[in-house]
Amino acid sequence: MANVISEWVRCFVCGNKTRLQIRADTELKSFPLYCPKCRQESLIDAKDLLLKNI
């Protein structure tokens, strides 16, 4: 089984780890990222493990 790199997505507001995990091959477009800690939602794009707050 291939070992795929994955990372937990951190909240853009407070820096807390969210429950969202992205992989090296994950692509997200205008994804509403919800943070359980500060209860904020941010729209994000994700590609090649790079995240962008849009």
Ligand SMILES: [Zn+2]
């Ligand atoms: Zn947060």
